[in-house]
Amino acid sequence: MARPKVDMHDFWERVDAEIYSQGRSKLEVAKTCGFDRKNLIERRNLSTSFLAILCKVLNVSADYLLFGNDWEEEEV
Numbered sequence: 894m895a896r897p898k899v900d901m902h903d904f905w906e907r908v909d910a911e912i913y914s915q916g917r918s919k920l921e922v923a924k925t926c927g928f929d930r931k932n933l934i935e936r937r938n939l940s941t942s943f944l945a946i947l948c949k950v951l952n953v954s955a956d957y958l959l960f961g962n963d964w965e966e967e968e969v
Contacts, residue, residue, distance in 0.1 A: 905936045907958050911951050925950045 912922055912933075923930040926946045932939065939947065948955050 903961060904958055907961060908933065911953055915951065922950055
């Protein structure tokens, strides 16, 4: 079975939306994660360890950030 393509623009849109919906700032989230705010503002590629920390801090799954809700619905 082919894996769904990860659109990094959509990934960063979901990250931004989640930060906004939680009423937090990118600076606060970045500090809590232990990395620079520029990692979130400049939309840099994150290592898997940074992705794991970001998911934990935002309390969301990596599947959600990477693939969004549509991917979960396709899996069912």
